Amino acid sequence: MDVTAYAASVGHSVWFSDDTGETWNRAHTNTGGVYNESRCWCVSTHADRPGEVLSGTDIGVYRWDPAAKRWNYVPSPMDGMHILQIEQHPDDADFIVAGTRPAAIYISEDGGISWRKAPLGNASECEFINTPRVTSIQFDPAEPDTIWATIEIDAIWRSHDRGRSWQRLGDRLRTDDTHNLVIIDNLGARRILCSTELGLHRSDDNGETWNFVDVPQAPWPYFRCMARRPDNSGTLFLSVGDRPSGETGLLLRSRDWGETWEDAGLPTPVNSTIWWIGANPADPMLIFCCTIMGQIFRSTDGGEKWEKMRRELGELRMIAWAPTPSQAVQAA
Numbered sequence: 001m002d003v004t005a006y007a008a009s010v011g012h013s014v015w016f017s018d019d020t021g022e023t024w025n026r027a028h029t030n031t032g033g034v035y036n037e038s039r040c041w042c043v044s045t046h047a048d049r050p051g052e053v054l055s056g057t058d059i060g061v062y063r064w065d066p067a068a069k070r071w072n073y074v075p076s077p078m079d080g081m082h083i084l085q086i087e088q089h090p091d092d093a094d095f096i097v098a099g100t101r102p103a104a105i106y107i108s109e110d111g112g113i114s115w116r117k118a119p120l121g122n123a124s125e126c127e128f129i130n131t132p133r134v135t136s137i138q139f140d141p142a143e144p145d146t147i148w149a150t151i152e153i154d155a156i157w158r159s160h161d162r163g164r165s166w167q168r169l170g171d172r173l174r175t176d177d178t179h180n181l182v183i184i185d186n187l188g189a190r191r192i193l194c195s196t197e198l199g200l201h202r203s204d205d206n207g208e209t210w211n212f213v214d215v216p217q218a219p220w221p222y223f224r225c226m227a228r229r230p231d232n233s234g235t236l237f238l239s240v241g242d243r244p245s246g247e248t249g250l251l252l253r254s255r256d257w258g259e260t261w262e263d264a265g266l267p268t269p270v271n272s273t274i275w276w277i278g279a280n281p282a283d284p285m286l287i288f289c290c291t292i293m294g295q296i297f298r299s300t301d302g303g304e305k306w307e308k309m310r311r312e313l314g315e316l317r318m319i320a321w322a323p324t325p326s327q328a329v330q331a332a
Helices: none
Strands: 003-009 014-017 040-044 053-057 061-065 070-074 082-089 092-101 104-108 133-139 147-152 156-159 167-169 178-184 191-196 199-203 211-213 222-228 236-241 249-254 274-278 287-291 296-299 316-323
Touching (some): 104 133, 191 236, 236 287
Parallel strands (some): 040 316
Antiparallel strands (some): 003 014, 003 040, 040 053, 053 061, 082 092, 092 104, 092 133, 133 147, 156 167, 274 287
């Protein structure tokens, strides 16, 4: 299976790789539809739209047309905001949820033709970063109308009605500085893990209350990204850094749905916090992760062994991959 990897870069638009991370290229500025030194925060792919990519930037939403080798602007109310997260419903590629800075959620159910702003009622100011921002969005794996979001710094938010109403969740979190969630329904009773600035937290009541989880293998409390290997093996990944952005980082692996953790064994030195982990059910064995300062690591055996890619790409906020359709034409 041929695959294409995508890296969202703050300052170099979106990087493409058609050789699993060995080399990287971008669309040409004069024909690519978006300035290739734009700030891109996120990318989203969907199994039903092979070759198509949605990108969130600070100048709007863009959609990649692989045949034309061009980013096409998608009008939305988010122009001028930092569009930090974009997710598409696994059963409906036209159902799009986007998260921004300042923290807000925007929803389209027609592939980006029209948008509505979700009635969150979240905080407009916060300590440290001044303006809250959405750090993750995901659709509930068991409830198709339920959406989850984390906001830095304003806890966890959940909607049971496709984003029309929302509930703030955060009881007993040590901090409202939340970064990511993993929802686990493989153990009989639901378990949700949340990574925060002050460590890992766990909920056994669908997010109503949270308990701190001690992770002795983590030398620092700053927990950033989480991902599950998409094969129901119980393998999870969790990134830790010495501080936001930081000077070093660590990737942890669990083989038992988060009960215990171990060092995943990234090649060192790691130059900053691991900011994102990219997996795809099309091949659970192929996993990427990236540091915020541009390093990229790849595993082709489900996270057992990792190698560092030669090229570093500046500031990265997200990495993802998807199967390459035979008719897709990649960035030159």
